[in-house]
Amino acid sequence: MAEALTLWRNGRVATCDESMTVFEQGALLTRGGRIEWVGDESALPEFRAPAEVRDLNGGWITPGLIDCHTHLVFAGTRATEYAQRLKGHTYAEIARAGGGILSTMRAVRAASEQQLFDESAPRLQALLAEGVTTIEIKSGYGLTLADEEKMLRVGRALQHAFPVTVKTTLLAAHTLPPEYKDRADDYIQVVCEDWLPRLHGEKLIDAVDVFCESIGFNLAQSESLFEAAQALGLPVKMHAEQLSNLGGSQMAARHRALSCDHLEFATAEDAASLAAAGTVAVLLPVAFYCLAEGRKPPVPALRAARTRIAIASDCNPGSSPGTSLLLAMSMATRLFGLTADEALAGVTRNAAHALGEQAARGTLEPGKAADFVIWNIRSIEELSYWIGFNPRRSVIRAGRVTL
Ligand code: NIG
Ligand code: FE
Secondary structure, three states, rough: OOOEEEEEEEEEEEOOOOOEEEEEEEEEEEEEEEEEEEHHHHHHHOOOOOEEEEEOOOEEEEEEEEEEEOOOOOOOOHHHHHHHHHHHOOOHHHHHOOOOHHHHHHHHOOHHHHHHHHHHHHHHHHHHOOOEEEEEOOOOOOOOOOHHHHHHHHHHHHHHOOOOEEEEEEEEOOOHHHHHOOOHHHHHHHHHHHHHHHHOOOOOOOOEEEEEEOEEEHHHHHHHHHHHHOOOOOOEEEOOOOOOOOHHHHHHHHHHOOOEEEEOOOOOHHHHHHHHOOOOEEOOOOHHOOOOOOOOOOOOHHHHHHHOOEEEOOOOOOOOOOOOOOHHHHHHOOOOOOHHHHHHHHHOOOHHOOOOOOOOOOOOOOOOEEEEEEEEOOOEEEHHHHOOOOOOEEEEEEOOOOO
């Protein structure tokens, strides 16, 4: 038997489609987990009698938010390193001295799968409370096959335990593990030839990422990884031009990467290449803030090139210990100069593109997932306006009220 139709009426619907269409007297028809119809209530097709009618009480409705770049699964904290940075030590300096990502690697290796899950779950719950219905979670703190696998399994387990869609990304190329000291090429080779096919075979990865940076991996190593991933049919993405410009975004664009993320040191040419390739520029303002970076991503150039811009929390223990996508939106507007509409598109439609999920979610359109948030706000701009206040009223995921 076909599932029943539900009518959600009396809402102000921000579809977040390409034209950012808003229906002031809006309604949605959903069937099971999908949207069947969206529009002005006056245009509701009469022949579709819903089994159930839900009143949205004049609230604003947006698509469920999408956090398209996180390292949410980790153990421990790096508050001591933050304190060191406050005294003038830099992120790169701490990393070179064996701290940084390697210090979280030690904590993750020492943690059981259950411990990792238990430490990560509250962070996910904080994001869900803000209306996040889809999240990307990277590995990258295990750096052995077994520990990367453990992280990815926790990512999948979170999806089973909570009302959320989780996309997992293999970030084995996050930093060089101690076992491969001075042998970065050998490490990349083992990841390409052994880890990738195995983890892909276990259906644990949805995409492959690399930290292309002087304290990460060079251009040639990043490209080998992309080739190996793409040979398996896996999409690729890159931490690019965060602390310097190694030409990562140009190479990623040549490989039609889903996204290039950070981009503080990207140029106008990089922006144009990303736009031409359909690669999304993912901006991570909380990391910019927390590292007190001096250089901002080239937003005017990205805008001029019509590059898709997404915003994410980058939740991680080092550069971005935050679990608020709404705060990332506020920072993207104030610190990077995005408009309120750009910020909203950045956590909905464009974030879906950054995950290759644009056909399934990210806008309120027929055929897409019935993932949406009802907000206690008077104008849609409030979503990037409040700082530390959460105006979420209710969350619907796959057609069901979850919060
Ligand atoms: O996106 N830049 C590399 N990766 C993370 C930081 C990870 C960490 O410091 O633990 C980022 O900022
Ligand atoms: Fe990151």
